[in-house]
Amino acid sequence: MSGVDELKIYTWIAVGGSFALYFAIAWWARAGSTSDFYVAGGGVTPMQNGMAIGADWMSAASFISMAGLIAFLGYGGSVFLMGWTGGYVLLAMCLAPYMRKHGKFTVPEFISDRYYSNTARIVAVICLILASLTYIIGQMKGVGVAFSRFLDVDYELGLYIGMFVVWVYAVLGGMKGITYTQIAQYCVLIFAYTIPAVFISLQLTGNPIPQLGLGSTLADGSGVYLLDKLDTVVTELGFKEYTTANMGGTLDMFAYTMSLMIGTAGLPHVIMRFFTVPSVKAARQSAGYALVFIALLYTVAPAVGAMARFNLMNTIEPAAGQNLVYDERPQWFKDWENTGLLKFEDKNGDGKVQYTADSTTNEMVKVDQDIMVLANPAIANLPNWVIALVAAGGLAAALSTAAGLLLAISSSISHDLMKGVLTPNLSEKNELLTGRIVMTIAVLVSGWLGLNPPGFAAGTVALAFGLAASSIFPALMMGIFSKKMSGKAAVSGMCAGIGVTMLYVFQHKGIMFIHGTSFLGDMGPNWFFGISPNAFGAVGALVNFAVAFIVLTFTGPAPAHIQQMVTNFRTPHGEIAKAHDH
């Protein structure tokens, strides 16, 4: 049996086995009520919820792309590490406990109660759907790519399989089914991520813990620290020094990190998970557990990134001047050339590979960042079963996030739009049915978007965070920390926040990201203090706060019964704690 066949068999076993597990859980945890469907009956323990949040949060982007981004950005990649973890501190202290105490099913529902306004609810629903749909496109693409690269299945067929799997357990089980499959998916993805990292860390530094290996000396007996060696290697080839390479300047890094943090805290599919636990205490705890499970991946990622870069450089140029001969390139090199994600061009015709920062002499004309995690085990010559595990892990990451987003979308439509605004008399049984129908439609729409990704798909991930950061996060913060904040003021703030953020993004990247419609005029790119469009959510949030407080001073505070409601949800004790049974 050849190595390639063996790998394929292992991969089918890993992927097929994990899918069978998800189906079994879905059948066991099917939903019987709207409470099961939206909040898993409110009986999830903090530890379980933490794991589910971890799987929900860590998407195909975290699993596949992040370490690759860090590998090429070096220190600049820190914005993703801090930005995508720091938001949990805000969630634990400023949002989750009070929203759980208020005890409703969805984020727009909380906003509509607090701001006594259906307008606020509809604005929130629109932000939620925009943010969630753009996210799903990435997950669906991830599923298709994982199938096509690892299993030689058509991209389209792979996507259909993924859609079917998500549909089964999301429609059948709602939040309850999703929660328990996410727990299983977390286990699959964290094993798949850390096991290769442990092997590689052991190979390079002799230390099995990647977080420590990254700070250790190389195992080749030279006594040189891995990071120092990496700095030397990359600077000799003209790249920026790995450990100090800045991204867009200090202020831009500051704003970028802030946008990701408050965007994380404002993303509805994450907040929603805090409604599934039985108490306020448990909501605080589950934020802690969530970060434990997320940090397990996020503290390994910088090691994966740096070590992958190190191995890549080392393969191409094992010692100064001794470049890899193209005809002797390893199998993984050929495999990734076939996908088009790795491209070589022999510019000086010497038959060897030169990889430098100078675009006129650089012969590695394309090294896609997504390769770094996926090809890492092969670059490091790890056994086939480890590579098979990575395929199952990538699929788990994509499917779990897609399911959470689908639930956020379907609940905002069936619960907020239908039950809340359009048809308030909907019975529980029919609401559940509506939820399932909407979920099915959402699966089909996201599958269609995955097959026909709009040209702006990549740019919209930034927009999703920008929207959440500039609209939902400030609205929730003010709703909890300012008793007087009124509906009018909050809605004005939300609209202003989204408005400036979208304007700045479109100004740079075109209206709805259509090429050629950017309208920078006399202003240079990043004209606002050098802040890039991806980092602008933080500025949008400031505008939101400012406008809301100005409007508040002119229009007067929220009515007394609303202020009383705020007092109530600020303390764990007392009424409305059991609002789960609507």
Next chain:
Amino acid sequence: MEDNTSYWQDNLRLIFICLAIWFVVSFGFGILLVEPLNEFRLGGYKLGFWFAQQGSIYTFLALIFWYTKKMNDLDKKHNVEEE
């Protein structure tokens, strides 16, 4: 009602302390002060780089668990625990 108010004030103080530390380790040590801190080392890590890619995350974790514990104490002290 008054009890609630002092509970809320205590909570706000706690949040303020936590967020100050949250800000210092990430935005402070990881971004604004990264260059001076990089003069120091933690094994193979430059210190500023370590805060940006490792240390800030560990601190976030400690902060959430510390806050959770302190809030449980506060809930008891002010007698506002859930039934």
